[in-house]
Structure formats: structure tokens, C-alpha cells
Amino acid sequence: MENLDVLIPRPQSIIADPGVVKVESLGSVSAPAGWERIGGQLIRNAGIMGLDLTQEGVPVKLILSEDIKVESFEITISPDEVIISGGDPAGLFYGAGAFEQLLCISVIRGTKGAEIPCGKVADSPRFGYRGFMLDSARHIQSVETIKSVLSLMAKLRLNVFHWHLCDSQGYRAESKLFPELNTLADMTPGFFTAEEIKEICDFAAECFITVIPEIEMPGHSKGLLALHPELACDPEEPGKEFCLAKPEVREFLEKLIAEFAALFPASKVIHLGGDEAETEHWEKCPACQKLMKDKGLSNLRQLENDFMNDMASYVRSLGLTPVTWFTGSIMEHSTIIQAWRSIHELKETLAHGNRMIFSVHDQLYLDYPCTAAEPFENWMPLLCESGVYNTEPFAAWEKEIGDLLLGPETCLWTETVPDHRIFAKLLPRLIAFSETAWCRPAQKDWFSYIRRKDVLSAGAWFDMKAL
Ligand SMILES: [Zn+2]
Known part of the structure; x- marks a missing residue:
């Protein structure tokens, strides 16, 4: 995967950092008390992609953060940890789903050597009613x-x-x-x-x-x-x-x-x-x-x-x-x-x-x-x-x-x-x-959308059951 601009819906902010994380090294998923099912879902869906997130590995931490708005999330990817933060459980659920998209695209050609670039994705909805x-x-x-x-x-x-x-x-x-x-x-x-x-x-x-x-x-x-x-x-x-x-x-x-x-x-x-x-x-x-x-x-x-x-x-x-x-x-x-x-x-x-x-x-x-x-x-x-x-x-x-x-x-x-x-x-x-x-109008671009949809379709993202 060359960069993080592959998600649908397209995020409000993407910041690239140097380095990559190997997806086969990921594991040790943790989730906030009461919301273990969101972590469980991430593990299950990664399993469908051939990844074992139950193993000891580079930790994937799901957390709730009061600094983030409702339904909003941030994903921070570094070589030694992945942090998915949600402003509320819905935001955490969406953040985990966005991270699943990154996993899905990274393993299109197989899990061996698959990697995700480091960086930070931050997103929030334009409308509360969708x-x-x-x-x-x-x-x-x-x-x-x-x-x-x-x-x-x-x-x-x-x-x-x-x-x-x-x-x-x-x-x-x-x-x-x-x-x-x-x-x-x-x-x-x-x-x-x-x-x-x-x-x-x-x-x-x-x-x-x-x-x-x-x-x-x-x-x-x-x-x-x-x-x-x-x-x-x-x-x-x-x-x-x-x-x-x-x-x-x-x-x-x-x-x-x-x-x-x-x-x-x-x-x-x-x-x-x-x-x-x-x-x-x-x-x-x-x-x-x-x-x-x-x-x-x-x-x-x-x-x-x-x-x-x-x-x-x-x-x-x-x-x-x-x-x-x-x-x-x-x-x-x-x-x-x-x-x-x-x-x-x-x-x-x-x-x-x-x-x-x-x-x-x-x-x-x-x-x-x-x-x-x-x-x-x-x-x-x-x-x-x-x-x-x-x-x-x-x-x-x-x-x-x-x-x-x-x-x-x-x-x-x-x-x-x-x-x-x-x-x-x-x-x-x-x-x-x-x-x-x-998405806000500034994030929307038809040709970018077609490209991102093609990549996600190649990973069968839309065919995969989310829950
Ligand atoms: Zn009448």
C-alpha cells in the first residue's frame, strides 16, 4: 500500500509519517471495558483476511477519548503500535472499520510481507443523520x-x-x-x-x-x-x-x-x-x-x-x-x-x-x-x-x-x-x-473515489460481512 488515502468514506485528514508496520506482526488487540465486542469483531474480520490478531504482537489498542467528537475517530499507525481512538463507541466502531479497510487492502496480494504505511487518519461525519x-x-x-x-x-x-x-x-x-x-x-x-x-x-x-x-x-x-x-x-x-x-x-x-x-x-x-x-x-x-x-x-x-x-x-x-x-x-x-x-x-x-x-x-x-x-x-x-x-x-x-x-x-x-x-x-x-x-465537499472527488473503490473491491471489502 503506497499511502493511506484508500478509505471509503474518504477521511477529513491524513498525515503520512516515515516507516511501515508489517500486518503479520500485529496482535494483542485491546478494547475498552464494555466494548470488547468491537475488538472481537476486528479480530474476526482480520481472521477472514488470513491475519491472526489474537497472537502476541505489535499491539492494536482500541480506546475511547473525550478529546474526540461523537461518531469521530483517529487512527495512529507507528512501527511499534496502532492506536484506534473513538469519541464514543460509534466512533470507535467506525475507526475499527476504517482500520479493517487498511488491513484488507494491504493483504490483496497475500499476507506475506504485507505492510501499512505509518501515519495518522482523523475523521468525523459531515451529517449526524445518514x-x-x-x-x-x-x-x-x-x-x-x-x-x-x-x-x-x-x-x-x-x-x-x-x-x-x-x-x-x-x-x-x-x-x-x-x-x-x-x-x-x-x-x-x-x-x-x-x-x-x-x-x-x-x-x-x-x-x-x-x-x-x-x-x-x-x-x-x-x-x-x-x-x-x-x-x-x-x-x-x-x-x-x-x-x-x-x-x-x-x-x-x-x-x-x-x-x-x-x-x-x-x-x-x-x-x-x-x-x-x-x-x-x-x-x-x-x-x-x-x-x-x-x-x-x-x-x-x-x-x-x-x-x-x-x-x-x-x-x-x-x-x-x-x-x-x-x-x-x-x-x-x-x-x-x-x-x-x-x-x-x-x-x-x-x-x-x-x-x-x-x-x-x-x-x-x-x-x-x-x-x-x-x-x-x-x-x-x-x-x-x-x-x-x-x-x-x-x-x-x-x-x-x-x-x-x-x-x-x-x-x-x-x-x-x-x-x-x-x-x-x-x-x-x-x-x-x-x-x-x-464527507464534506472538499474531501469529495469522483476520480479519487473510483480509484479507492476499485482497490477496496479488489480486496472484496464490500462482499465481506462486517458483523
Ligand atoms: Zn370523508
Whole structure:
């Protein structure tokens, strides 16, 4: 290995020192009390590369340091020791992962004589929110596939798993209150039991990934309303949208939200969907029209907004923070807004002071084809790897937006993506996204990225399970 500029995501600072350390001489891994598993993981993954870090050798010390920021790390490599310091356990986990990348590249041509140059790498994330959304409502995935996705996310230092579990085609979280919802199977049958959800959430926590589960309303509800037509404006023709005026709709959804949220005890944020509802049924519904007039609202979008704000305040009453997709509505200040149609949605939200997530579709929707050789729907634009890489979540108004933008999130909708195609859609674009989410613009360079990705691919880094 010629120098340390081989990592993905690319570090903020790399300082070269004279000398090298032979990787076959490394051993004696030590980790802070309570975080031995991070050291254990380093030993295990080095073992896959043919290195024995359990031997007596040049020590590899994992330490926590109060001088380093959260999620941040430093790696100091000298001929007689390697020190990996993290500002917190997540930073230590990322630091160990970055060191594994160095090991992996050093042994591409075999372990014999393999060496890493001495120097210091220091890194910290640009955004605290680095998200990936998986749609499990259209095509469901196996628990194993989802754990592999989480494992890949962890290697790329992505830290939020937004889990879309409810849509017209399926309700994928076990419901004991309304078990009929779990019979929905428009594209694929199945749902996640409470035990499976716990298994996935526990695995995510080990990867330092937060889970944000999503339950969708008032649109995208065709399947639910086919089972509960009494909750639609017109039970004869239920359509896709809940009636906004019937008190039993709110009662039903509040019970469902409470049950859903209880499946995710570690999640402090719940996504309520809120996108793409059509007004056609509300237009014809006397109850919706009456409620609109009674509330003094001038149009049905305002009635929808009022409904979503009520649902969001119910979420807050459970001690949780709501998120909704951007709809053009004005949501109460503490609701997080996810922009998806255009960058202008961030600008509009900025005026109201809500926190935001950047997921603009033509830059970050991974169901879109990466190359023209893939199968895709006619309406989908091409979204190649460099398109995802060159996405800039701020455009030109970084100063105005400040901390209100939590960070970017890339999304994989699965109408056209069954379980076995998940990784074909994620790779390589999720790798490109990791630099969009983690690196500051000054660190980003497409040609450097391609070179680093090629080297890491030669070491099979992206194919190797991280946990
Ligand atoms: Zn109605």
C-alpha cells in the first residue's frame, strides 16, 4: 500500500509519517471495558483476511477519548503500535472499520510481507443523520437480507434505517389488534413478527444504526381500506385514502400507531408517511366537506394538513417525534419533514423552521436504474453512480439552512425490486452515497473515489460481512 488515502468514506485528514508496520506482526488487540465486542469483531474480520490478531504482537489498542467528537475517530499507525481512538463507541466502531479497510487492502496480494504505511487518519461525519430507506411493504424481504443490508450500512457508516412497513400492498409489522392487516399480499405475502422486528432492531443497534419505522397515512392505504371499507369516505368504493372526517378513522389509526410504536421501543422517531394522497374521495364526501367548513378551512389540502397535524400530535403524546414526507403542508414545528420531489421543498420548509431530511428522488431514489441495461419502468429517470456521488444536499444555501438539515437519506422503493435484486440495486450506489452523507465537499472527488473503490473491491471489502 503506497499511502493511506484508500478509505471509503474518504477521511477529513491524513498525515503520512516515515516507516511501515508489517500486518503479520500485529496482535494483542485491546478494547475498552464494555466494548470488547468491537475488538472481537476486528479480530474476526482480520481472521477472514488470513491475519491472526489474537497472537502476541505489535499491539492494536482500541480506546475511547473525550478529546474526540461523537461518531469521530483517529487512527495512529507507528512501527511499534496502532492506536484506534473513538469519541464514543460509534466512533470507535467506525475507526475499527476504517482500520479493517487498511488491513484488507494491504493483504490483496497475500499476507506475506504485507505492510501499512505509518501515519495518522482523523475523521468525523459531515451529517449526524445518514439514512437509508427500505420499502418492505411492496416486496417484503427476509430477515437475513435486512441484516445483510444493515451490515453493509454499518461498513459505510450510515446510521439511520428508515423502514417503510406499510403501504397499499402490505402491512408488514405484526398486528395483534388487527391481525387481518397481516393478510395483505398484493405483491408478496408475509409480515415481520414482533420477535423478528426485535431481532432486526437489536442487530441494528449493534451496528450503531437507529431504526425509524414508517406507517403510512392518509393515502397509500388501498389494502387497509379494502379490509376496513368503513374507514373510507365511501365504503362502496373505498379507494386509497382514509376519510379525514370520520372519528373512527382517528381512533383506528391511533390504536394502530400505538401498537406499531410499541414494536420499536428503542425508536424515538416514527414516520407517518403523508405523501401522494389524492383529494378525489374527500371532494365527494359530505363529512369531509362539512368538517372543512366547520374548521374554517378553504381547501381539502388544508383539511389533510389538519388531519396529519392531529396524527403527529398523537405521536408526540407517546413521547415520540413524528416525520412526514413533504406535502406542501405546514406541519407543527417539531415534525421533521422529508423532502423528496425537489430541493425547493427544503427551501419551503426552511421558512417554517422544521428540521429536514434530504431525499430528492432524481438524486437519491435507488429503485431508478443505475444503467440503461437494467429493467425499469418507463417513467423512471436514470440515476447512475456518479449522479448519487455528486448529489449536494445543500445547494447554495448552507448558511441559511444550518443545523435544520439533519442529513441525506437514500431510498429503495420495491415495486419493481424483489428480495433477490436488493443488492443489485444498492451496489455500487450506496457506496457512492456514503461519501455524500459522510464527507464534506472538499474531501469529495469522483476520480479519487473510483480509484479507492476499485482497490477496496479488489480486496472484496464490500462482499465481506462486517458483523
Ligand atoms: Zn370523508
